[in-house]
Amino acid sequence: MRDFLRSNKREASAFVVLAGLLSLYLWSHPIGPTTYVMTIWANQCLILALAAMAQFFAVIVRGIDLSVGAVMALTNCIASYMVIGSGIEMAFGVVVVIAAGIGCGLLNGLLVVYGRIQPIVATLATASLFVGLALLLRPTPGGQIDYDLADAMTLDVLGMPTALIMTAAIILLIWVPLRRTGLGLGLYAVGSSEQAAFQSGMPVAKIKLASFAMGGFFAGLAGLYFSFVTTTGDAGIGPNFTLNSIAAVVLGGVALRGGIGTLTGAIAGAFILKTIGALMFFSGLPPLAQPFIEGLILAGAIAIGGADILRIKNRLEAFGR
Amino acid sequence: MKTTSPRVPSLDILVPYFGSVLLIVGGSFFFPQILGFAYLAQQLQIASFLGLLALGATLVILLGHIDLSVPWVLGGAAILSTSLAGSGDPALIALAIPAALIFGALVGVINGFGVAVLRIPSMVWTLAINAMLLGVAVLNTGGFNPKGEASTTMIWLATAKLAGIPVAFAVWMVFTLAMAVLLKKSGFGRYLSAIGYNEKATFLSGVSTPSVIFAAFAIAGVCSAMGGVLLAGYANQAYQSMGDPFLLPTIAAVVIGGTSILGGRGSLVGTVGGVLFITLLTSILSVMQISDAWRNIIFGVIIIAMLLLQTLRRKAA
Numbered sequence: 104m105r106d107f108l109r110s111n112k113r114e115a116s117a118f119v120v121l122a123g124l125l126s127l128y129l130w131s132h133p134i135g136p137t138t139y140v141m142t143i144w145a146n147q148c149l150i151l152a153l154a155a156m157a158q159f160f161a162v163i164v165r166g167i168d169l170s171v172g173a174v175m176a177l178t179n180c181i182a183s184y185m186v187i188g189s190g191i192e193m194a195f196g197v198v199v200v201i202a203a204g205i206g207c208g209l210l211n212g213l214l215v216v217y218g219r220i221q222p223i224v225a226t227l228a229t230a231s232l233f234v235g236l237a238l239l240l241r242p243t244p245g246g247q248i249d250y251d252l253a254d255a256m257t258l259d260v261l262g263m264p265t266a267l268i269m270t271a272a273i274i275l276l277i278w279v280p281l282r283r284t285g286l287g288l289g290l291y292a293v294g295s296s297e298q299a300a301f302q303s304g305m306p307v308a309k310i311k312l313a314s315f316a317m318g319g320f321f322a323g324l325a326g327l328y329f330s331f332v333t334t335t336g337d338a339g340i341g342p343n344f345t346l347n348s349i350a351a352v353v354l355g356g357v358a359l360r361g362g363i364g365t366l367t368g369a370i371a372g373a374f375i376l377k378t379i380g381a382l383m384f385f386s387g388l389p390p391l392a393q394p395f396i397e398g399l400i401l402a403g404a405i406a407i408g409g410a411d412i413l414r415i416k417n418r419l420e421a422f423g424r
Numbered sequence: 425m426k427t428t429s430p431r432v433p434s435l436d437i438l439v440p441y442f443g444s445v446l447l448i449v450g451g452s453f454f455f456p457q458i459l460g461f462a463y464l465a466q467q468l469q470i471a472s473f474l475g476l477l478a479l480g481a482t483l484v485i486l487l488g489h490i491d492l493s494v495p496w497v498l499g500g501a502a503i504l505s506t507s508l509a510g511s512g513d514p515a516l517i518a519l520a521i522p523a524a525l526i527f528g529a530l531v532g533v534i535n536g537f538g539v540a541v542l543r544i545p546s547m548v549w550t551l552a553i554n555a556m557l558l559g560v561a562v563l564n565t566g567g568f569n570p571k572g573e574a575s576t577t578m579i580w581l582a583t584a585k586l587a588g589i590p591v592a593f594a595v596w597m598v599f600t601l602a603m604a605v606l607l608k609k610s611g612f613g614r615y616l617s618a619i620g621y622n623e624k625a626t627f628l629s630g631v632s633t634p635s636v637i638f639a640a641f642a643i644a645g646v647c648s649a650m651g652g653v654l655l656a657g658y659a660n661q662a663y664q665s666m667g668d669p670f671l672l673p674t675i676a677a678v679v680i681g682g683t684s685i686l687g688g689r690g691s692l693v694g695t696v697g698g699v700l701f702i703t704l705l706t707s708i709l710s711v712m713q714i715s716d717a718w719r720n721i722i723f724g725v726i727i728i729a730m731l732l733l734q735t736l737r738r739k740a741a
Contacts, residue, residue, distance in 0.1 A: 167547070169672075214728065214731075214732075218728075218731070218732050218735055219735045219738075219739075220728075220731045220732070220735060221679075221684075221685045221686065223490075223675075223685055224675070224676070224679045224685055224727075224731060225728070225731065227672055227675060227676060227727075228676070228724045228725075228727040228728045228731065229724060229728070230672075230724070231672075231720045231721075231723045231724030231727070232720065232721055232724030232725060232728070233724075234720050235716075235717045235718065235719070235720030235721030235722075235723075235724060236717070236721065237717075238715070238716050238717035238720060239715075239717040239718070239721070242715065242716070242717065342668075346492075346551055349547065349548060349551065350548060350551060350552070353545070353548045359545040359547060359548065360545070391562055391563050391566060392559075392563055393559075394555070394558055394559035394562045394563075395556060395558075395559025395560055395562070395563050396559065397555065397559065398552060398553075398554075398555030398556035398557075398558065398559045399556055399559070401552045401555055401556075402538075402549070402552035402553065402555075402556060405544055405548055405549065405552055406538065406542055406544065
C-alpha cells in the first residue's frame with residue numbers, strides 16, 4: 104500500500120485535495136449532502152473530466168489538443184439530431200456521435216504523424232474546421248436529445264450519481280486494462296522519448312495515431328455527455344472546455360512535456376477544477392469577485408505543483424523539467 | 425542542423441507573402457474593389473492590431489514558450505487607457521497610453537516569473553494569469569462594458585491616415601523595426617533563439633536565461649498592450665472580452681510566417697507576412713458574405729494546407 108502511494112504520489116495528493124474540497128462544498132451547500140446535490144455536481148464534473156481525458160491522450164504522447172472543445176461542439180450538434188427516436192435509432196445515433204469523435208481525433212493524429220505539423224498548431228487549425236462543421240449543423244442552438252435516455256445518464260442509480268458510476272467504469276474497464284497492454288506502455292514510451300521508443304522498435308506512428316484517436320473518442324463522449332446534461336445542441340460550447348481541459352490535466356499531475364501522469368489523475372484534476380467553481384457559487388463571496396478568486400486559485404494550485412523547484416539542489420536539474 | 429543565413433530570406437518566409445498576393449488577385453476576380461487603394465489601406469490598418477500582438481508572440485514563441493494571456497492584456501490595456509482618457513483630467517489623459525504599456529510590461533514580468541523562476545509550463549501559467557486578469561476586469565467594471573472613451577491621441581493613432589497610409593500601420597512598422605534592430609544588433613536576439621534551441625546549453629554558456637525570459641515576456645506584454653490601445657482607439661471604447669477573438673489568429677499568423685512553434689527558428693519578416701495573410705483571408709471571407717460556418721471551415725482548411733506546404737518544402741530540402 105505504501106509503495107502504491109509512493110509511486111502514485113501526484114494522483115494521491117490530487118485525490119486528497121479533491122476529498123477536502125468536496126467535503127467543504129457539501130458542508131457549505133445550503134441543501135447539504137443529498138443525492139440531488141451530488142448528482143448535479145457529478146454531472147458537471149464528468150463533462151470536464153471527459154474533456155480532460157481527451158486532453159490526456161494528446162498530452163501523454165507529448166502533444167496538446169486545442170480542438171477538444173471543438174470536437175465536443177461538433178459531436179454535441181450531431182447528437183442533437185441523432186440521439187432521439189426509437190431505441191435502435193438512438194443506439195445508431197450514439198455510435199455515429201462517437202465515431203465522429205474518433206474521426207476528428209484520427210484527423211488530428213494524421214496531421215501530426217504524417218503531416219509533421221506540431222500538435223498545437225495542427226489542432227488549432229482543425230478546431231476551426233470542426234467548429235465550422237458544428238455551425239453548419241446548428242447555426243443557432245437548438246435540437247433535442249431523448250429525455251428518457253438523458254435522464255438515465257444524468258440522474259442516479261440507488262442514490263449513487265450515474266456520472267460517478269460511469270467515471271469508475273471508465274477507470275476500471277478502460278484505463279486499468281489499457282495500462283497493462285503494449286499500447287498503454289507505448290504511450291508512455293513515446294511521450295518520454297520518441298527517439299528512444301523508435302530505436303527500440305516501437306511502432307511510434309501507430310501509437311501516436313491510436314492516442315489521438317482515443318483522445319477523439321473521449322472528446323466525442325464528452326460532447327455526448329454534454330448533450331445528455333443540456334439536452335440541446337450548441338456549436339458555441341468549445342473554447343471554455345479546451346482551456347479548462349488543459350488546466351485540469353496539469354492540476355491532475357500530468358506533465359505537459361509528455362510521458363508522466365495517468366488518466367485517473369486527469370479525472371481528479373477535472374473534478375477539482377469544477378468543485379472549486381461550484382464552491383465559489385455558495386461561498387458568499389461577492390459574485391463579481393468570483394472570477395478573480397477562481398483564477399487566483401488556479402494559478403496558486405499550479406504554482407504549488409511547481410514548488411518542488413525550490414528543493415532542487417543543482418540548478419541544471421531545473422532545465423529537464 | 426540546417427543553418428539558414430539571416431541575409432537571404434528563406435522560402436518559408438516568402439510563402440505567406442505569395443499567399444497574400446494570391447488572395448488579392450484571386451479575390452479581385454469576384455470583387456474588383458479589392459484591388460483599390462482604399463481597400464488595401466484599410467486592410468493594413470486592421471492588420472496592425474493583429475500585427476502588434478503577433479510581434480510580441482513571435483518573441484515568446486522564439487523562446488519556445490507561448491503566451492495565452494494576450495486576450496486580457498489587450499483587454500486590460502484597453503480598459504485602463506479608456507478609463508484614464510475618459511476621466512477628463514488632462515494629466516490622466518496624457519498618462520493613458522504610457523499607463524497601458526506599463527501595465528502590459530508588468531503582466532509580462534509576472535508571466536516571466538512563473539515561467540523562468542517557478543518553471544511552470546508557459547501554456548498553463550499564462551492561461552491562469554489570463555483568467556486572473558479577466559477576474560480583475562470583471563471586478564472593476566461590474567461585468568458591464570467599462571465606461572470611458574479613447575483619447576484623441578489614441579483615436580489618431582488607430583484611425584488617422586498620413587498621405588493615405590494608416591497611422592496604425594506606421595505604428596506597427598515602427599514597433600517591428602525597433603524589434604528587428606533589437607534582435608539583430610543585441611545579444612538578446614541571439615540568446616532568445618539559443619534558449620529556444622536549448623535552454624540548458626545557453627545557461628551553461630553563461631547567459632542569464634531567466635532575465636532573457638523576463639525581458640521577452642515583458643516586451644510581448646507591451647506589444648499586446650499597444651495592440652489594446654490601438655483597438656480601443658479604433659472602437660473608441662473598451663469592451664469585455666475584446667481580445668478573445670485575437671488569440672488563435674495571433675498564433676496562426678506567427679506559425680504561418682515560418683516561426684517554429686518549438687522555438688529557436690523564425691523571423692519577424694515572416695510574422696508580418698503571416699499577419700497580412702490572415703487579415704486578408706479573414707477580410708475576403710467576410711466580403712464574400714458566406715456563413716460563419718463556412719468561414720471557419722475555409723479558414724481551418726487553408727491554414728492546414730499552408731502548414732502541410734511548409735512540411736513538404738522542408739522534406740524536399
